[in-house]
Amino acid sequence: MKTGEKILHGGGYLIEDAIAGTVFTPEDFSDEQLQLADTTDQFLREKVLPHVARLEDHDFDLMVRLLREFGKLGLLMIDAPEEYGGLDLSKTTSMLAAEKAAVYGSFSCAYAAHSGIGTLPLVYYGTKEQKERYLGKIITGEWMAAYCLTEPDSGSDALGAKATATLTPDGRHYLLNGTKQFTTNGSFADLYTVFAKIDRQHFTAFLVERTFEGVQPGPQEKKLGIHGSSTTSVILEDAKVPVENVLGEVGKGHKIAFNVLNVGRLKLGACVTGGGKFAFADGVRYANLRKQFGVTIGTFGAIREKIADTAAALFASEALVYRVAGMIDDRLAAVPKGIPDYYEAYQEGIEDYSIECAIAKVFCSDVLALVVDEVVQIFGGYGYTQEYPAERFYRDERINRIFEGTNEINRMLIPGTLLRRAMKGEIPLQDEVMKAVGRLSAAAVEAPAGPFGGEKALLRNLKDAFLVLAGAAVQRFGGKVKDEQETLLALADVAIGVFAIESAVLRAEKIAAAGNASRAELAAAAVRTFTFPASEAAVTAARRAAFYVGEGNTLQMLLSGIRRATRYDASGLLDAKHKLAAAALESERYPL
Numbered sequence: 341m342k343t344g345e346k347i348l349h350g351g352g353y354l355i356e357d358a359i360a361g362t363v364f365t366p367e368d369f370s371d372e373q374l375q376l377a378d379t380t381d382q383f384l385r386e387k388v389l390p391h392v393a394r395l396e397d398h399d400f401d402l403m404v405r406l407l408r409e410f411g412k413l414g415l416l417m418i419d420a421p422e423e424y425g426g427l428d429l430s431k432t433t434s435m436l437a438a439e440k441a442a443v444y445g446s447f448s449c450a451y452a453a454h455s456g457i458g459t460l461p462l463v464y465y466g467t468k469e470q471k472e473r474y475l476g477k478i479i480t481g482e483w484m485a486a487y488c489l490t491e492p493d494s495g496s497d498a499l500g501a502k503a504t505a506t507l508t509p510d511g512r513h514y515l516l517n518g519t520k521q522f523t524t525n526g527s528f529a530d531l532y533t534v535f536a537k538i539d540r541q542h543f544t545a546f547l548v549e550r551t552f553e554g555v556q557p558g559p560q561e562k563k564l565g566i567h568g569s570s571t572t573s574v575i576l577e578d579a580k581v582p583v584e585n586v587l588g589e590v591g592k593g594h595k596i597a598f599n600v601l602n603v604g605r606l607k608l609g610a611c612v613t614g615g616g617k618f619a620f621a622d623g624v625r626y627a628n629l630r631k632q633f634g635v636t637i638g639t640f641g642a643i644r645e646k647i648a649d650t651a652a653a654l655f656a657s658e659a660l661v662y663r664v665a666g667m668i669d670d671r672l673a674a675v676p677k678g679i680p681d682y683y684e685a686y687q688e689g690i691e692d693y694s695i696e697c698a699i700a701k702v703f704c705s706d707v708l709a710l711v712v713d714e715v716v717q718i719f720g721g722y723g724y725t726q727e728y729p730a731e732r733f734y735r736d737e738r739i740n741r742i743f744e745g746t747n748e749i750n751r752m753l754i755p756g757t758l759l760r761r762a763m764k765g766e767i768p769l770q771d772e773v774m775k776a777v778g779r780l781s782a783a784a785v786e787a788p789a790g791p792f793g794g795e796k797a798l799l800r801n802l803k804d805a806f807l808v809l810a811g812a813a814v815q816r817f818g819g820k821v822k823d824e825q826e827t828l829l830a831l832a833d834v835a836i837g838v839f840a841i842e843s844a845v846l847r848a849e850k851i852a853a854a855g856n857a858s859r860a861e862l863a864a865a866a867v868r869t870f871t872f873p874a875s876e877a878a879v880t881a882a883r884r885a886a887f888y889v890g891e892g893n894t895l896q897m898l899l900s901g902i903r904r905a906t907r908y909d910a911s912g913l914l915d916a917k918h919k920l921a922a923a924a925l926e927s928e929r930y931p932l
């Protein structure tokens with residue numbers, strides 16, 4: 341970000357056109373960041389992947405040893421403040437490490453739970469004493485951490501928790517009772533961040549040591565995937581927690597629970613992008629080996645198209661994650677270090693991008709689902725057996741669409757947050773809707789000259805379609821729009837499509853400006869390959885929303901506006917796919 345440049349607020353991308361060159365992309369990584377990525381990658385390949393069979397067999401002692409070794413490399417302290425021995429690196433760095441650690445789903449999950457939702461509540465909300473007591477142990481890997489929000493009867497409805505906390509008569513402890521469900525790292529974590537209601541009312545976070553009296557991890561869940569990751573309940577029976585271990589303010593646990601999830605969601609986006617690139621490479625290598633009809637299957641257009649489509653989706657996934665991480669870094673850079681309420685301002689900075697964090701979670705996990713599905717298909721029958729990791733990739737992927745807020749919850753949060761901000765007057769949505777109505781009912785935006793002109797016109801039109809539909813939704817449902825889930829989901833799909841296409845275009849523009857012609861050509865091919873299905877999906881979602889919010893003449897106006905405005909000319913699509921597939925098959929990896 342250059343000085344003087346405007347920082348776009350969360351959701352602002354739906355209103356304003358992004359400026360080329362202003363977003364962070366993987367091409368901007370510094371040498372130090374790339375070195376850290378190499379260290380992480382090497383650790384995973386040399387120390388973790390050779391032990392996958394043992395880890396899948398629930399050797400959690402080994403998982404802990406590996407996490408500790410990972411910690412010795414400094415990889416558990418990326419997000420921790422320097423004054424407590426941490427590295428305090430940028431979010432782009434943190435996402436890069438998460439991406440590289442994701443070549444094995446279970447390790448990724450254990451790592452993300454420890455260093456993300458397990459550590460960050462303490463970093464953001466801990467007192468000096470709490471940090472001095474726990475943070476050093478956690479960021480070096482001496483202690484493992486976990487996060488206990490979910491309960492048997494409250495998952496998505498996290499604030500409906502039933503776990504209770506009662507102050508002892510001497511005022512020195514809280515007694516916690518209840519069951520926390522599905523705790524990642526549950527069996528071996530030394531420190532849990534547990535949410536419970538004081539006097540059944542005040543939702544509050546507590547730092548709970550596993551060895552405290554009355555704390556007991558439950559048995560391992562028998563899961564579909566991520567078998568190497570420990571998932572247990574944590575049973576609290578008069579668990580005796582010192583009052584000093586209340587984290588943050590009494591009754592303000594929701595702030596901790598939700599703010600930590602923003603970064604968690606972005607990190608999940610980075611993890612699944614890394615997992616996707618790894619699975620992709622496996623599929624491509626197999627396509628070069630497996631022969632049918634006397635030739636390798638990678639020579640068949642049917643297989644090459646899968647390779648091209650998934651490579652292009654991964655390009656968008658990568659572009660999107662690092663764009664959001666860069667936006668957050670830019671915002672956090674403006675928060676002066678050392679101010680008394682530093683982490684409050686820091687949290688506000690992150691919260692501003694809760695829409696983009698939710699998009700990263702949903703979009704990138706959906707991309708991984710596509711990738712692993714196609715990888716199994718490339719492996720054919722062998723993809724369905726345990727002889728190859730494709731089967732594990734397929735099973736391990738599924739959880740990403742469920743935890744850190746299900747994809748439905750995250751989808752609804754996208755337009756829901758935007759509309760809430762508009763109603764509070766933080767976003768001039770009403771004015772923008774009026775302008776968009778004018779543009780959409782006039783003529784379709786002409787494609788600007790130059791590269792990606794077609795994509796830019798499409799984006800402007802899709803943004804207008806989103807704005808008009810959001811306005812029509814408010815008009816039709818009024819204040820109750822927040823409960824109109826089918827409409828919110830359709831609006832979310834438009835908003836996600838816009839952000840993903842735009843991120844891919846902005847990245848390709850940056851690559852083009854860097855002057856490496858063959859890489860620029862490949863990036864342009866990825867944009868073309870990705871934009872075609874993504875724009876079709878966004879247009880379908882826009883039409884779906886139009887049928888939900890419009891009637892009679894309004895509906896006809898909406899439909900014709902959407903149709904006219906969203907004609908994307910994907911000429912050269914086949915050539916683009918050929919280029920991408922050839923590059924992937926030649927390099928035997930994700931080619932960008």
Ligand SMILES: Cc1cc2nc3c(=O)[nH]c(=O)nc-3n(C[C@H](O)[C@H](O)[C@H](O)COP(=O)(O)OP(=O)(O)OC[C@H]3O[C@@H](n4cnc5c(N)ncnc54)[C@H](O)[C@@H]3O)c2cc1C
Pocket residue numbers: 453486487488489490494495496497521522523524525563571739742743744745746747748749825
């Ligand atoms: C392997 C694994 C690891 C996990 N790790 C952790 C962890 O470390 N810490 C932790 O606290 N939790 C963890 N979880 C819990 C996870 O975050 C929850 O499972 C998730 O939030 C969904 O909650 P639920 O399972 O109760 O589903 P539910 O909330 O019951 O949802 C069921 C379905 O209903 C939908 N739904 C729910 N509410 C609504 C609504 N208002 N509107 C529309 N649709 C709705 C959901 O999208 C979903 O499709 C983990 C779960 C698993 C399986």
